[in-house]
Amino acid sequence: MTFRFKISTTIFVLFFICNSINNLISAPSMQRSKNDLQQEESFPKKDFSKYQDKKIQKIIVEGNKQITTEMVKSKLPYKEGDLFDPMLSSDAIRNLESLKYFRQIKIEVDSAESDSINLYVVLQENPKLEKYEFVGNHAIKTKKIVERLTLDKVETVDDVFMKRSCESIKAMYKEEGFLFADVKGKLVLNDKGEKANIIFEITEGSSLKVMTISFVGNKRFLSSKLRQILFTKENWVLGKLTGAGKYIPEALEYDKHLLEHFYQDNGYLLAKVTDVKVEYSENKKNIFITFHIEEGDRFRISKISAPGDDVLLESDILSQVLLEEGQYYNATKVTQSVERLKDLWGDKGFVNADVYPQITPSEEEKTVEVSFYADRGDKVFVRKIDITGNDVTNDRVIRHAIGLEEGDLLTNKKLQQAQDDVERLSYFDKGGVNWRLHKINDEKVDLEMNVKETKTGKAELNASLGSDADSNKRALKVGFDLEKRNFMGEGYDVGAKTQVQLAKGGSKLFEMHFLNPHLWDSDVSCHVEGFHKTQEFDEWVNVNSTPYVKESGGDIGLGFALNKIDKYLNIEAEVGFEFVDARKNNVTKGSTAKERKALKMIMDNSFRRAPLQWLGLNFIKDTRNHIAYPNKGYKFIWSNKVALPGVNKDYSFLKMEADLSCYTALIGDDALVLMLHGLVGTVFQIGQDKSIPYKELFHMGGQSTVRGFRFGGIGPSWKNQDPLGGRNAILFNTELIFPLVEQMGIKAHVFYDAGAGWSTPKYGTVRPDLITRNAFDFRQSIGFGFNITQPQPIKIDWGYKLDRRPGESPSELHLSANVAF
Template structure:
C-alpha cells in the first residue's frame, strides 16, 4: 500500500456499524505509522478525556486501518456525535467531531391524563431525558412511549408530535404536543362459560364497568389495560376462593369500534367443579412448633378450598417464624386434587431457613428530620434477633409521625454471612409547614371561617408548633399549641396550649343583637401523654382558665337567659379555675377517616377547683364491624356526667354539654336537646349527656367500593339532662315555646351520605325524629361541609 499525505475518514448521522461497513476501505488505506500526537477538535460540551478513553491506541503506538475503523465505531456508539472525521498527516491523528445537541428542557402541552413527572420517569426508562444528547432514534422512541402510555389508559386516538427549539451553546429544548382525543369507554363486558355464578355477580367483582350513574366521578367506564389485567386476576381469585381449582380463563378479547371511542370486552372462562378438602397438613421443617403452627391452619377437612384463607395461613406462619428470627422463611401451599373425585389434599411446605439477627439499622432519605426522631420509633433493636412483628410496628409508628410521604422498611443480607441482616429504613419527607384558610357551613353554626399556621417537626426535632384561629356564628377561638411527643426518652409527650375563646349561648328564639351577651375564656394548660402499650395511652394535665360573662344591664331591654344571670349572681362575672384532667384511650381502628374495623375506647375525668368547683366524667366506645368487604356496621356510645363539688352551688352553666344535630342525634336542631331557659327559651344544655348511634355504611352505587364516598342508614338516641338539685326547665311560652319532658330520651332514624370531597369533608343526613315530644325543634335535613384553599 502506498502512503497518502492526508487521508479523510468521515460518515455522518448513521449508526456506527453501518458507518464502518459503508466506508470503502480504500478511502482511508494508509501504511501503519507510529503516532506522534493525537488531536481532538469540535468538542463543545464533551470532555476531551472521554474521547481519549475510547481510543484503541496512544501516542507512541502504531496506528493501523483496523484501529481507525474501530475508533469510528466506538465514537458513534456513544450516541454523542452527528459527525466523525479522522485525518492523518505527519504521523499525527486528528479526530474532528460534530456533537449532537444536548437536551436541556422537556415540556408537555395538552397533557391532562398524566402529570409531567410520571411521563418524564417513563421516558427516562427508555434512555431519553434532560442532560442527554439528542438522538433522533431515541426521540422517535420517546414519542412512541408517550403514545403507548396513553393507549394503556384507553386513549387510542391520541396524537403526539415533538418540536425542537435550538438554544445557544449547542443545546436544544424539546416540546411534546399531545392531542389526547377521547378516552375510549367500555360499551359492554361479556362473560361466557359461567354456570355456577351469574354474569351480574361476576361483573360486580370487576373494577371496570360500563357507563353508569356515578362513573362520571369514578371513571371506571374508561378502559385501562392495567385494570383489565387486575380484573382478570380478580375473577380467578373469586373462583379459587370458592374451591374451583380447575378454573381456567382465556386472555380477554378487546374489540375497539372504528371511531376508537367504544370498547367491548369478552371474557371466556371454564369453571370446573368446586373441591372439598380431604386433608389439611403441614410438611417440612416445623422447628418443633407442630402444635402451634397447626393451630394457624385456618381451613379444616370437609371445607371447600379457599385460596384467600390459604394465603392467610401462609402469612400467619411466616409472621410467626419471622417473630422468632427467621427472616427468609418460605411457606408454600400445594393443593393436590384426587383423580376421579372433587376432593383435594392441601399441604403447606415450610422452610424456615436460617435464624438471623439484625447487625445494623440504617436510616436514609431524611434531609431535615434528625435520625433520632426516626430511630426512637424503632421497636426492632440492633444486635437482636430479627422480629417481623417489631418491624411492622416500627414502620407503623414512623408512618404515624406524619412527617413522611412514604416509609419503607426492608432487610438486606450481610455479605459473607448467612445469619445477619441489615434493616434499611427509607423515608421521603413531606412539607410539614402549613398555612391554611378555610370556610365551612353547618346547620347550627352556619357560616364559619378558620385559618392557621402550623409547623410539624420544627427544625427536624420532632416537635410541633401551631396557631389556629376560627370563627362562627356561635364561637370564636384562637389557640397556640406546642407538642413534644418525646418529652422524655420513654415516650411521654407534653402539649402546652394557650387559648382565647368567645362563646355565645344558642339563641334561636329571640330576635335581638346576638352580641348582647357572651362568655370569654382565656386558658393556659399543659398536658402529658404516657404510653402504656402500642395502642394505649394515659393522659393527664392541668389548665388555668379565666372566664368572664358579659351581660347587659337589667334595664337594657334585652331578653337575657335567667340561667346566665343566676350564674353571675352565684359565681360573679369573672371566675378563675384550675382544671385537672386524667384519662385513658385505646385506638385499634384501621383508619381515623373511614374506619372499617377496630375500636376506640376513652375514659376521661376533669375536676375544677377555685371559683368553679365541679367534676366531669366522660366515656366513649366506638366499634367497627366489617360485614364482608362492602359493608361496615358502626356502633358509638358516649356518656358524660358532671356535678358540682359545692353542695350549695349548682353545676356552672358555662360548662354545660349539648346534643342534637350532626354528630349526636340527627333530626333535631343542633344543641336543642335538654333544658331550656325559663326567660329567653335558649338551649342551655346540661351537666349529663348520653348519646348512642348505630350506623351501617354501604358502598355508593357505581363507585366500586370507593371509601371516600359512602351512604349509610342510621339510628340515633340521646338525652341531655341535669344533675343534683338543678331543675330541668322546659322553656318560656312566649319565647320559643314550652317543650314537654326536655330531659327525656330522643330518638331518630334516617339515611345519609358522607364524602371526602375536593372541597373538604361533606356529610348530609335526612332523619325523622321518632316519638318526638311537643315543643321539640326538629330539623330533618342537615349537612356540614368544610373547605380549604
C-alpha cells in the first residue's frame, strides 16, 4: 500500500477556516446575489431591441435621494451620446445593485427623436437605518453583536439584510454554546418609508456545556493525555474564564484530526477516529462526547530517500529532512521537512518547486519507507517589481531597502530578506509587508510588494519621575516631543524635544535633529543635531552650592553604507562643537581646609567653563527585524569620540564604547522574547593639563543602566556620597519580554542587570584616600517592569539590589510616561 500526497502546513486549521467562511457567507456585509432582489421587478424583461444603436440623448435618474445622480451615472455602461446597446442593460443593473442602496432598479427607454432615445434609471432606495435595538441578549453584549454586524457602517437596510443579520447572530450564539438560540428581526419603517428602525428579539435558551469527554479504543495513551490535545475541553469551575466546556459542533471535526495527527506523530501511521458520538442530558443543558479510536500498529522508518539531480545531490536534500531511519514515524516532521525542502529548492531559484512525500508502509514488518520527490519546475527571474499600498512613502525609499533588482534570479532567501529589510524601516505595520507573485510564464514573474503604512509621527506630552541617565534628581520632569519619521515620505527623520524639571534649579533640555538616510539618493546618510540644556547635579552633598552646567552645541555627521562588505554595516563620521558653561562658585564642605581643597580640585577640573570641539567615528551593524519591536537580530555599535588637545584649551580626551543588543523569540513571534544587552567603555585624558568633562565619564545606575540603583550609585564617589563618575564601565542587561494584556498593549518583563564603573580621574587631589568605590565592583539587581502603550505609553521598572550595602536602599522604582495626543 502506497500513499502519495501533498502536505500543507495549514491543514490543522482547515476546519476552522471552513467554519469562518460559512460565517462570513452569513454576514450581512457580503455582496448580495441577483436572487436577493425581487427579480421580476428589478430585472424586467423588456424588449429593447428596437432601440438598438440609437443615440442616447439624455440619461435621466429618478428616485435617488441618498446617493448622487453623478454616482449613479458613473456605474452605468452608458454615456450620453453613446449608441444604445440593449445587451448592456443587465450590466447596468448589476453595477447599481453592487452599491447596496436599492431594493428596486428599473431601466426604461423612450424615443426622443427618430434617431435618439432617452434612458431612464428608476430607483427605489432601501430605507436608511436610523436606530437599532437588541432585546433579550444577556450572554453576548450588544457592543460585540454590533461589531460583528458592522452596524456602525451600515447605511441602508432591507429584508435580506435582516435575514442575514439574524443568521449571523445565531452563529455567534452557536460559537458560545447556545445551539438552540433563536433570533427574530423586525424592520419598522417610518411614515414615508425612507427611514427604518431595526429590532432583534433574541431568545438565548440554555448554554450547552461539555461535561465529559470519553474515549473508546485507546490502549496506548491515557484518556487524560488525549483530552489535553483536543480543542474542545470539559467544563470546570473556571470554565467561564478559560472557555472550557464550550460546545462548538464544527470543532469536533478539528478534534478528530488533532487526535489522528497526534497518533501519527507517535508512529501510529494508520490510526483513525472512526466515530464521534454526542449525547445530550434530559434537560438539554449538558453534553457528553465519546471518540471511538482505532490505533493500529506502530511503524518505524526503515528507509528515507530523496532522489537528487544535477542541482542538488541526494545527500544535500536529506540533510534538510528531520526524520531519521530507525525512529518512529512522525507526521509533523514530514510536513516540516517538506517546507524545508521547498525552501532549499527556492534558494536555488526554483521558487515554484513542489515537494511530495511518498509514504510506503509494510504492515507485516511494521515499517514505513518515506521518499521525497520534487517537481522543481524552471528557475524564475524577476521581470519587474511594483510597490503598492505606499500612499505616503516614496517608491525609491522602499526600493533602497529591497535589494532585489529587475532581472535577478528569484530565490526564497532573497524574497524573505527583502521583506525583512523593508519591515525594518518601521514605516509599516508589523507584519504589514508582504510579497505577491504574479506569474508571467514559467520563467518570469512580476513581484508586487504590498505594504500597510503605519503612523510615523508623534506629538507627545511626557512626564518622568526618578533618576535617569543624566541626573539623580527625583523631581518630576515634563516635556514635549515632536517627531516625524519618514517626513514627506522620503525617509527623513525630523524632530524636536523639550523637557523641564519641576523643581528649583531643575534641569532644562531642548534638542532638535534631522536625518536624511539617502543623501542625493545615494547610500550616504547625513544627520544634523543641535541642543541646549542645563543640569543641576543635586546628588552632590559635600558642597554649599551644587554643580550647575549649561551646555549648547550640535554636531553634523555622514554615514556610509558598506554594502560590498556587509549590507548591514555602516561607518559614521561626526564633528561636533559644544560650549560648556559650568558654575564656578562652588564652595566645598569639609572638616578640614585640606579636604575642602582636595574636592574643589576635582570639581574645578570636571566642571570647567570652556568650549569643546570633538570628532567621532562609529561602526554600526544593525540586523534587527524592527526598530521599535524587534524579536530577532542584533545591533552592535563601536563608537569613538576624541577631543584633540590642539584645538581644545581645557578639555581633551578619547572615549571608546562597544554596545551590543541581541533579540530572539523563544516562544512564537512575540509570546516570549529574550533581550541581551552588553556595554564596555573607557575614556582617558590626552595630556596631563587637560580634563574630561563630567558628562563624558560613566555614571552607572538608573533606568538606562543598572536598575535598582540611583544615578551614579555604582562607581567612584567622594566619601560614599558625591558621584564622581568612572573612566571605565561594564554593563550587562537581560530581559524576558512577554505580552501581559495584549488587547491593551501591555507588555511585562523580568530583568537581571549587572554593572560596574571604576577609576575616576584624581587630577592631583591631595586627599585621594577620600575617593571611595574607585576599584572594580560588580553590582547586581533583579526586578520586573511593564511597558504600557495604551491608553498612554508608560514604562515602569522596579529593581531590587542583590548585593545591598550599608546605607543603601533595598530597591528603586523608575517611572517614565508619555501622554500622546
